[in-house]
Amino acid sequence: MILEKYSIGVGDRFGQQGAAQLRALQQAEQRGIKIVPVWNKSYREHTTIGTEPSDTRRAVDDAVKECGWRDSYYVDADHISLKTVDLFLDSSDFFTLDVADYIGKTADEKEVDSFVKSMSKFTASFPIPGVQTTTKVTEEDLYAIGCKYLLAVKEAGSVYRHIAKKKGASNFVTEVSTDEANEPQTPAQLFFILAAIAQQGIPIQTIAPKFTGRFLKGIDYVGAVEQFAAEFEEDLLVIAHAIKTFELPKNLKLSVHSGSDKFTLYPLIHRAITKHNAGLHLKTAGTTWLEELVGLALFGGEGQAIAQAIYTQAYERIDELCKPYESVIDIDRARLPDPRTVSGWSSGEYVTALRNDQSKPGYNPHFRQLLHVGYKVAAEMGSRYLAMLKKSREVVAEGVTENLFLRHIVPVFIGS
Numbered sequence: 001m002i003l004e005k006y007s008i009g010v011g012d013r014f015g016q017q018g019a020a021q022l023r024a025l026q027q028a029e030q031r032g033i034k035i036v037p038v039w040n041k042s043y044r045e046h047t048t049i050g051t052e053p054s055d056t057r058r059a060v061d062d063a064v065k066e067c068g069w070r071d072s073y074y075v076d077a078d079h080i081s082l083k084t085v086d087l088f089l090d091s092s093d094f095f096t097l098d099v100a101d102y103i104g105k106t107a108d109e110k111e112v113d114s115f116v117k118s119m120s121k122f123t124a125s126f127p128i129p130g131v132q133t134t135t136k137v138t139e140e141d142l143y144a145i146g147c148k149y150l151l152a153v154k155e156a157g158s159v160y161r162h163i164a165k166k167k168g169a170s171n172f173v174t175e176v177s178t179d180e181a182n183e184p185q186t187p188a189q190l191f192f193i194l195a196a197i198a199q200q201g202i203p204i205q206t207i208a209p210k211f212t213g214r215f216l217k218g219i220d221y222v223g224a225v226e227q228f229a230a231e232f233e234e235d236l237l238v239i240a241h242a243i244k245t246f247e248l249p250k251n252l253k254l255s256v257h258s259g260s261d262k263f264t265l266y267p268l269i270h271r272a273i274t275k276h277n278a279g280l281h282l283k284t285a286g287t288t289w290l291e292e293l294v295g296l297a298l299f300g301g302e303g304q305a306i307a308q309a310i311y312t313q314a315y316e317r318i319d320e321l322c323k324p325y326e327s328v329i330d331i332d333r334a335r336l337p338d339p340r341t342v343s344g345w346s347s348g349e350y351v352t353a354l355r356n357d358q359s360k361p362g363y364n365p366h367f368r369q370l371l372h373v374g375y376k377v378a379a380e381m382g383s384r385y386l387a388m389l390k391k392s393r394e395v396v397a398e399g400v401t402e403n404l405f406l407r408h409i410v411p412v413f414i415g416s
């Protein structure tokens with residue numbers, strides 16, 4: 001299974017928006033850009049909602065039929081480890097191996113030594129052309145990288161082999177993610193992480209490093225934009241160089257776990273991948289779920305009441321809902337509107353506060369982030385929520401398609 005040059009990771013928490021998401025990709029196709037969908041849903045999301053990977057598979061297959069989608073499509077076991085992978089084996093054909101927990105846990109000393117030895121030729125010939133953030137790599141640097149990342153990569157190897165044994169090596173796409181680590185990886189570190197991945201024999205097709213800055217859920221980038229741009233471009237060069245040097249799969253590309261809505265970065269990413277003729281996997285998260293809320297609010301009546309009730313409950317249960325997302329949200333509670341105020345809002349006011357449109361003074365990123373993690377409330381509403389989604393289907397679908405196409409696909413893959 002060889003992942004195409006451009007792919008987009010989309011989430012569909014309640015399994016209702018697959019067709020609306022595919023229509024966004026069909027619009028891209030009409031503009032001459034082929035992007036294949038990868039539906040991602042993590043163990044955390046499945047547990048919160050009470051679904052299983054087979055539910056995702058079913059929803060996705062139905063959507064593909066409904067839209068007459070003829071290209072590839074994938075179901076991603078997002079951020080899995082050896083503990084959680086088995087649940088996904090039957091339904092997934094894309095596996096994001098998350099080994100961030102093993103970063104910094106020191107590997108066997110002999111293994112680190114032999115890694116340093118195998119890489120010591122790069123102390124003379126580094127840097128990679130065009131990579132300016134690192135001009136020299138010493139044996140000490142290599143040792144530090146080995147100590148920090150070797151065990152994590154070894155763990156990725158174990159998970160990969162576990163999947164390959166069950167599914168057959170050529171029947172799935174492998175991604176390795178370190179984006180949930182505590183510290184970003186520099187382009188030079190990325191190069192040696194890829195070296196270690198090659199030594200483990202993992203046929204990696206996408207790699208998700210942790211970039212500089214914060215990739216919070218559902219809101220724009222927080223951080224040094226220019227530094228990100230420089231690092232991102234260098235990462236592309238590093239990957240191209242690593243493919244040749246370590247005989248990694250030719251289609252290996254960057255995966256950006258965006259957390260959705262990194263509108264400031266999208267034009268920079270587009271410029272860099274175009275300039276270097278590089279592929280990209282853009283993973284989004286939760287932007288479709290928030291469009292469901294926008295659509296319900298726009299629908300008015302009972303739809304709007306549900307959107308407001310979800311906020312009220314989310315506000316009351318903020319500690320519980322935020323806990324699993326602590327490191328990827330940044331909510332200033334003082335800036336959250338009182339639920340009684342929100343219950344009095346018109347549907348227009350609700351939508352303005354929720355939609356990520358920074359040109360509107362009413363937009364409230366704290367409100368948006370709380371609702372982002374508030375999907376558990378909708379899940380608990382069960383059939384009341386799902387029935388309303390069906391009732392407002394057209395309004396919601398239009399928003400889902402437009403959001404994905406105009407706000408994500410166009411700036412990243414097509415260029416505005």
Ligand SMILES: [Zn+2]
Pocket residue numbers: 079177179180208257
């Ligand atoms: Zn991630």
